[in-house]
Amino acid sequence: METTANLKLPYILPSQAQKHVTHNEALRALDALVQLSVVGRDATVPPDDPLEGERHIVGSQPQEAWSGHPREIAVFRDGGWAFYTPLPGWVAFILADNFLAVFDGMEWVPLSTGAAGAADKIGVNTAADEKNRLAVKSDAVLFSHDDVTPGSGDIHATLNKAAAGRDAGLVFQTGWSTRALSGLFGDDDWKVKVSPDGATFFDGIAVDKDDGTAKFPSGIRDPNSGQLTTSLIPAVVKDIWRINVDTPSGTPRTYTIATVNGSVIFLRGNHAEGIFSADMRNVSMVRIWNISKSPAQSAWVNWNNAANQINVANAADIASWSAGETIRLGDPNPTGTNVLQLIALDISNYMYNNYGKVWRQRGLLFANNVTGVGGPARMNYSGSGATGTAFGSASNTDGSLQTAMLSVFTTEKSPISNSNLLFVAEGITGTATALAATRLCRLVGIYV
Numbered sequence: 001m002e003t004t005a006n007l008k009l010p011y012i013l014p015s016q017a018q019k020h021v022t023h024n025e026a027l028r029a030l031d032a033l034v035q036l037s038v039v040g041r042d043a044t045v046p047p048d049d050p051l052e053g054e055r056h057i058v059g060s061q062p063q064e065a066w067s068g069h070p071r072e073i074a075v076f077r078d079g080g081w082a083f084y085t086p087l088p089g090w091v092a093f094i095l096a097d098n099f100l101a102v103f104d105g106m107e108w109v110p111l112s113t114g115a116a117g118a119a120d121k122i123g124v125n126t127a128a129d130e131k132n133r134l135a136v137k138s139d140a141v142l143f144s145h146d147d148v149t150p151g152s153g154d155i156h157a158t159l160n161k162a163a164a165g166r167d168a169g170l171v172f173q174t175g176w177s178t179r180a181l182s183g184l185f186g187d188d189d190w191k192v193k194v195s196p197d198g199a200t201f202f203d204g205i206a207v208d209k210d211d212g213t214a215k216f217p218s219g220i221r222d223p224n225s226g227q228l229t230t231s232l233i234p235a236v237v238k239d240i241w242r243i244n245v246d247t248p249s250g251t252p253r254t255y256t257i258a259t260v261n262g263s264v265i266f267l268r269g270n271h272a273e274g275i276f277s278a279d280m281r282n283v284s285m286v287r288i289w290n291i292s293k294s295p296a297q298s299a300w301v302n303w304n305n306a307a308n309q310i311n312v313a314n315a316a317d318i319a320s321w322s323a324g325e326t327i328r329l330g331d332p333n334p335t336g337t338n339v340l341q342l343i344a345l346d347i348s349n350y351m352y353n354n355y356g357k358v359w360r361q362r363g364l365l366f367a368n369n370v371t372g373v374g375g376p377a378r379m380n381y382s383g384s385g386a387t388g389t390a391f392g393s394a395s396n397t398d399g400s401l402q403t404a405m406l407s408v409f410t411t412e413k414s415p416i417s418n419s420n421l422l423f424v425a426e427g428i429t430g431t432a433t434a435l436a437a438t439r440l441c442r443l444v445g446i447y448v
Contacts, residue, residue: 028077033084038073040096041108050076057092057101057108058083071108164188173198230362230409232445236354240347240366241424241441242279246373248434250427252330252341254291258308259323263315267327270307275329278304279440282353285313285416287344289332292325296332300346300416313416330425331385337412338385342425348417350443358418363409365445368392372399375432379439382423383410390425399432409447 002010012019039047041057046065054076058066065081066074073084073092088105101108111120121128125137145155161168161184169183177198185191192205203217219228247253255275258266276286285300288310299318303311312318331338338344348358363383370379372395380392393404410420426435 028082029084033073036073036090036092038092038094041092041094041101046074046076046081052077057094071103071106159183228362230447232365232447235365235443235446236350238283238350238354238443239277239279239440240284240350240364240422240443241343241345242277243274243426243435243439244277244279244437245273246434246437247274247426250377250435251343251425252328252332255327255329257290257321257323257325257327260318260321263312263318264305265310265312265318265321265327267308267310272304272307272310275327276301276304276310283347283350285346285349286329287331287346288312289328289330290318290321290325291328291332293320296328297321302349331423336385338382338423339387340382340385340390340423340425342380342382342385342390342423344385344414345422345424346414346417346419347422347443348414348419351419359448360413360418360420361410361446361448362420363407363447364422364443365405365407365447367442367444368404368406368440369401369442370395370439371401371436372428372432373434373436375399375428375430377432377435377439378427378429379441380425380427381406381408381441382425383408383420384412385423390423392425394429397430399436405444407447 002013010025012023036055038055038057042059043056044059044061044066045063046056047054056074058069058072058074060070062068062070069083071086073086075082075084086103086108088103090103091111092101092103092108093099094101100111102111121130121133121135123135126135128135143155143157145151145153147153159168159170164184164187167183167185169181169185171178172180172182179195179198181191181193181195181201183190185193188209190205190207190209191203193201194204195201206215206217207213208215221227222229253274255271256268258268260266275288280286281303285302287298287300289296289298297317297320299312299314301310302313305311330341330343333339333341335341347361347364351358351361368379368381370377370393376394376397376399378392378394380390382390392406393402395402408422410422412421412423413419414421422441424441426439428435
């Protein structure tokens with residue numbers, strides 16, 4: 001072999017005369033090809049006044065002194081042009097375009113198939129891949145405003161997604177398992193999410209894009225006690241429990257079924273207002289029990305159709321109920337935690353109709369009005385029905401109206417909605433002979 005395999009540098013042969021000529025030619029080739037930086041690419045004619053050592057990548061249809069040397073590297077030296085044939089993989093920096101080009105065996109192309117100056121992958125101290133086209137392994141990454149050009153003094157990092165339903169965010173991981181997300185996920189509200197395992201995520205903060213209001217879906221914990229703090233939101237004033245007729249007894253109390261038709265229970269007597277009043281429509285649902293069944297069966301009243309008719313939310317609940325059976329207002333013992341046998345109220349209709357959604361409220365703030373006939377009457381409330389949790393207020397000693405503002409914290413999830421139950425009990429004491437109309441629980445605030 002008379003030349004090297006790659007750069008075709010000439011060897012000094014044994015017994016060769018004028019060895020310096022061969023040696024100098026090899027040095028000239030190295031000077032031309034090592035740290036390859038060319039003025040430009042794709043020109044078809046030589047420049048008029050090239051400098052000594054000036055290099056170009058010849059275009060595809062060369063003319064004049066470059067004729068016959070397409071895609072080759074042309075070097076001006078000693079008043080003429082020398083040419084070198086590139087091999088696939090050679091890289092040159094193109095001064096005119098300010099980017100690196102690589103020879104693919106046919107053409108000189110940018111290191112990226114995209115815009116000039118772009119690279120399809122960049123790895124810093126690690127390998128980039130098709131998903132992570134920019135990959136960096138470093139103890140720190142610095143981005144600073146442009147103080148060289150100089151720029152404006154500002155600096156921005158932009159994450160742009162295709163549509164509102166896509167994601168744009170920062171992912172924080174421990175051992176390659178995600179622990180937190182920050183950004184726009186599935187919509188255009190900014191969120192912070194956290195995860196204990198990379199699979200289940202909890203929303204910590206959500207900021208509404210339309211008005212900038214912040215929500216804390218998982219609550220806020222007091223830094224000293226570690227307990228969830230509670231906030232009160234004003235409520236649309238509605239009566240979530242209201243009875244508009246005199247009732248000769250407190251609760252629990254019972255009624256007799258005359259007949260059942262679909263979702264309607266007909267009572268023996270005009271007693272519907274003693275169970276569910278017209279003021280509670282679209283606000284509350286009241287749990288009743290058929291205690292003639294064993295075990296007792298429950299249904300939820302959401303309407304009073306007439307003086308002797310109540311309607312239940314689910315007709316299937318009363319499909320087997322018959323004439324002569326006994327309805328009880330007040331949970332029979334035992335029904336879970338409600339050992340006090342109070343009346344269970346579900347206020348999901350109120351929530352949906354006034355807020356457009358239903359959630360598990362932390363508690364309720366309401367005005368309690370109670371009256372008695374011939375003596376004091378009392379109404380008690382509980383958030384769970386557990387022993388020791390019921391409290392309320394009584395009428396005056398002569399039974400006249402007494403109003404009190406009460407807060408009850410609720411813990412028991414309703415079996416028919418995503419709200420918490422409120423438990424109510426009515427009672428007469430001392431010389432009272434009945435509960436008088438009207439007594440009510442008027443909601444004014446919700447604890448969240």
